[in-house]
Amino acid sequence: xxxxxxxxLLVVLALLVPSLNYAADPIVxxxxxxxxxxxxxxxxxxxxxxxxxxxxxxxxxxEVYPNSELYKDKDEMAALQRGxxxxxxxxxxxxxxxxxQGSELFDLxxxxxxxxxxxxxxxxxxxxxxxxxLEPKGMLGLAFWDNGFKQISSNKAIIRVKxxxxxxxxxxxxxxxxxxxxRALGAEPKVFTLNEQYKAIQEGVVDGAENxxxxxxxxxxxxxxxxxxxxxxxxVGYAVVxxxxxxxxxxxxxxxxxxxxxxxxxxxxxxxxxxxxDEALVRLVNRTEIHxxxxxxxxxxxxxxxxxxxxxxxxxxxxxxxxxxxIATQVEKEERGHKEQMYKKK
Numbered sequence: 115x116x117x118x119x120x121x122x123l124l125v126v127l128a129l130l131v132p133s134l135n136y137a138a139d140p141i142v143x144x145x146x147x148x149x150x151x152x153x154x155x156x157x158x159x160x161x162x163x164x165x166x167x168x169x170x171x172x173x174x175x176x177e178v179y180p181n182s183e184l185y186k187d188k189d190e191m192a193a194l195q196r197g198x199x200x201x202x203x204x205x206x207x208x209x210x211x212x213x214x215q216g217s218e219l220f221d222l223x224x225x226x227x228x229x230x231x232x233x234x235x236x237x238x239x240x241x242x243x244x245x246x247x248l249e250p251k252g253m254l255g256l257a258f259w260d261n262g263f264k265q266i267s268s269n270k271a272i273i274r275v276k277x278x279x280x281x282x283x284x285x286x287x288x289x290x291x292x293x294x295x296x297r298a299l300g301a302e303p304k305v306f307t308l309n310e311q312y313k314a315i316q317e318g319v320v321d322g323a324e325n326x327x328x329x330x331x332x333x334x335x336x337x338x339x340x341x342x343x344x345x346x347x348x349x350v351g352y353a354v355v356x357x358x359x360x361x362x363x364x365x366x367x368x369x370x371x372x373x374x375x376x377x378x379x380x381x382x383x384x385x386x387x388x389x390x391x392d393e394a395l396v397r398l399v400n401r402t403e404i405h406x407x408x409x410x411x412x413x414x415x416x417x418x419x420x421x422x423x424x425x426x427x428x429x430x431x432x433x434x435x436x437x438x439x440x441i442a443t444q445v446e447k448e449e450r451g452h453k454e455q456m457y458k459k460k
Contacts, residue, residue: 140175141368145201146184146193148308150332154390155203155259155352156180158383165375174368176201187307195252200360203259203352207289214247218291219430219438223298223348223419229260229388231442232349238441240434245353254361256373257354257380260387261326263346267339268322273405275299275418284311284323286350290429294422295348296324299415308333315339326350328387331394336401343405344395347415354380 145163149155163176179185185193191212193199209217219225219240226232235241236258245255266272268281278301285292285303296303306314308329314320315338323335329350330342354376361369398404407415427435 140173141364143174143176143201144179144184144199145176145203146179146182146190146199147203148182148187148190149180149329151178151180153328153332154261154383154387157386157390158259158379159203161382162375162379165378166372169371169375170368174372182309187309194355194357197357197360199357201354201356203354205261205286206258206351206353207287207292209244209248209353210289210291211287212251212253214244214251215429216244216247216431216434217353218289218426219244219434220349220351221289221291221295222423222426222430223295224416225423225435225438226263226349227442228445230445231438232260232351233384234441234445235438236351238437240437243431243434248353248355249358252358253355254358255353255355256376259352259354259380259383261350261352262328262387262391264324264326264348264350265330266322266324266343266345266347267330267335267402268341268343269339270321271341271403271405272322272343273407273411275414281321282319284314284320291422291426292348294425295419298419298422300418311335312338324348327391327394327398331398336398339402341403341405342398343407345407345412345415347419 143166145159147155147159151157151160159178159180163178166174166176179199182190184190184199187208190199190202191204191208194202206217206220226235241258248255266283268283270277270281272278272281278296278299281301282304283296283301284306285296286305286308288305293303304314304320306320311320311323311325312333312335315323315335322339323330324347325333325335327342327344330336330339336342364372395404423435
């Protein structure tokens with residue numbers, strides 16, 4: 115109720131209070147992203163567009179370019195910095211390429227045991243410290259969007275850690291942490307963008323890949339991969355970022371509406387992200403062979419991958435690591451208490 119009232123007041127204010135920056139032509143926000151429109155990120159971008167254009171009564175127009183229509187994965191960050199686009203939602207792993215030290219934190223294997231731990235870290239001090247590091251690069255971080263935990267696809271069944279030996283696995287960027295975790299599993303990392311990986315797999319340049327289930331499905335990797343292992347070994351999230359100069363040059367009333375609409379779009383995006391992954395998994399049942407990890411085998415993966423935390427603790431920040439460990443412990447305690455309460459009620 116309070117959110118709805120706040121939003122109404124912002125819209126009324128934007129319409130009633132004249133702005134020195136107001137012009138007859140609408141403010142245009144070019145929002146480039148690299149995934150399909152029917153993914154959680156794609157749907158959230160369209161949601162943001164609808165909210166903004168409605169709430170600003172046409173004073174702002176959001177042009178969404180999915181599937182790298184405007185700029186490809188390798189080019190979009192530079193395009194944002196020079197102002198050729200105003201908004202992006204790159205994978206967090208891409209931020210390290212821009213020299214945003216510490217962004218690799220969210221790529222660490224098995225760092226988040228569940229979504230509750232993840233969101234508390236993102237929305238708390240850990241996330242704020244990371245977004246603050248964007249400003250010297252000419253960018254501002256508006257929100258964190260979700261895409262889910264990553265799984266391993268391949269043309270042979272990968273269950274045990276030893277099954278990785280001799281495999282070439284596609285990763286999304288040249289991020290050192292991503293490379294380290296694939297090597298820790300005994301495989302060789304190969305960098306290909308989201309839109310390049312299908313061809314790389316099809317031509318045998320790589321043997322497998324890591325993706326959330328929704329990306330595996332929307333990129334039609336089931337056509338070229340026989341097996342999908344539900345490992346949840348790492349995470350894919352996005353930072354919604356804008357060109358700093360553009361954002362700070364917006365009229366204050368408009369910026370207030372955009373901030374509120376971004377919050378609403380983020381809540382929507384997080385709500386549908388898990389649903390999209392769950393639904394994609396159902397659609398994949400008859401298209402590829404799906405494997406789950408028994409608990410003892412999952413622990414084998416964890417044992418192989420946890421040393422990556424220690425290896426990169428200086429890079430991602432010991433403070434950040436310890437804070438996430440503490441959040442995970444607190445969440446586990448809360449969940450245990452909740453289960454005990456439910457048991458007593460029975």
